[in-house]
Amino acid sequence: MKIHYLSIYLCETDNNCLLFAQGFSKINLMNKQKQHEKYSVRNFFYLFIILMIIWMALALSLNKQELYTGIIVSFVLSLALYRSFQIIGFPKVTIRKVAALCIYIIVLFKEIVIANLDVAYRVIHPKMPIKPGIVIIKTELKQDLAKMILANSITLTPGTFTLNIEEDRLLIHWINVKTDDIDEATQIIGKKFEKYLKIIFN
Amino acid sequence: MDIFGMIITGIGVVFLFLGSLGILRMPDVYNRVQVGTKCTTLGNFLTIIGVGIMQPEWFWKTLIIAIFVLVSNPVSSHALGRAARKNGISLCDKSIVDKTEEFKEHTE
Numbered sequence: 001m002k003i004h005y006l007s008i009y010l011c012e013t014d015n016n017c018l019l020f021a022q023g024f025s026k027i028n029l030m031n032k033q034k035q036h037e038k039y040s041v042r043n044f045f046y047l048f049i050i051l052m053i054i055w056m057a058l059a060l061s062l063n064k065q066e067l068y069t070g071i072i073v074s075f076v077l078s079l080a081l082y083r084s085f086q087i088i089g090f091p092k093v094t095i096r097k098v099a100a101l102c103i104y105i106i107v108l109f110k111e112i113v114i115a116n117l118d119v120a121y122r123v124i125h126p127k128m129p130i131k132p133g134i135v136i137i138k139t140e141l142k143q144d145l146a147k148m149i150l151a152n153s154i155t156l157t158p159g160t161f162t163l164n165i166e167e168d169r170l171l172i173h174w175i176n177v178k179t180d181d182i183d184e185a186t187q188i189i190g191k192k193f194e195k196y197l198k199i200i201f202n
Numbered sequence: 203m204d205i206f207g208m209i210i211t212g213i214g215v216v217f218l219f220l221g222s223l224g225i226l227r228m229p230d231v232y233n234r235v236q237v238g239t240k241c242t243t244l245g246n247f248l249t250i251i252g253v254g255i256m257q258p259e260w261f262w263k264t265l266i267i268a269i270f271v272l273v274s275n276p277v278s279s280h281a282l283g284r285a286a287r288k289n290g291i292s293l294c295d296k297s298i299v300d301k302t303e304e305f306k307e308h309t310e
Contacts, residue, residue: 054266057262057263057265060263112243115240115244116240119220119237119240119241120217120241123220124223130228130229131297132232132233132297132298133297134232134293134299136301151276151280152276155239155276155280156239156275161232161276163283163287171302171305173235177298180299
């Protein structure tokens with residue numbers, strides 16, 4: 001089945017979505033549109049809080065004028081834009097999920113640093129010890145947002161980067177191929193992130 | 203505080219340098235994108251955060267910029283890699299395995 005990436009659609013809807021413009025399929029969009037109404041209030045509040053945090057970080061002061069302006073601007077913007085956030089489908093917030101998110105971020109940063117040292121070693125080494133290849137891995141995640149985060153994490157971790165996503169399979173370019181078996185590759189590349197993302201998006 | 207920020211910025215610059223060196227040395231598009239993405243992500247991150255540490259009143263703004271870079275960098279590299287694969291740009295001679303055909307068969 002052919003899947004269309006919706007980046008163009010999202011850019012047309014509003015520029016804010018540019019960051020999320022990866023990996024949404026047409027089919028999923030239609031499914032999500034059916035359950036539109038269910039998430040609208042939650043999405044509105046998430047968007048409001050995100051905009052408010054960005055405003056506070058940029059304004060850097062707590063006097064009344066700044067706060068009121070921020071609240072009004074965030075309110076108007078989230079009222080105008082929450083519809084386009086429904087495609088993404090944020091999960092409910094619980095303490096367990098927030099904890100999983102924190103651990104996930106720590107793991108991600110550790111992996112980014114390892115990735116950089118690894119790549120630096122390969123670049124500096126005179127013989128360039130690379131064994132590149134393209135492999136497939138599987139994922140058990142269902143939501144588009146979760147798949148997108150998984151793909152981006154894989155791109156940021158040692159020696160791997162995502163070329164394509166279709167349904168439950170990811171096409172991965174691996175700079176130092178250890179195995180070409182799908183299940184083994186999934187264990188090595190995907191599992192360390194997937195277990196946290198599964199808790200966050202279950 | 204100034205010196206600490208300078209050290210962090212310096213480490214970032216070293217990574218950016220290694221990234222550009224890697225782009226020159228690597229044999230094909232995919233490996234170049236790999237090196238480019240990884241080194242520029244951490245390089246940008248450290249450089250910008252280092253500036254934020256040197257100028258404490260800018261810290262939160264630089265943090266927001268760094269997070270945007272962190273989110274958008276993999277997306278752009280994914281777009282490059284996917285476009286290259288779609289146009290059928292071949293892998294270098296050192297490559298051992300290519301499963302693109304299997305992937306296409308599965309999806310059709």
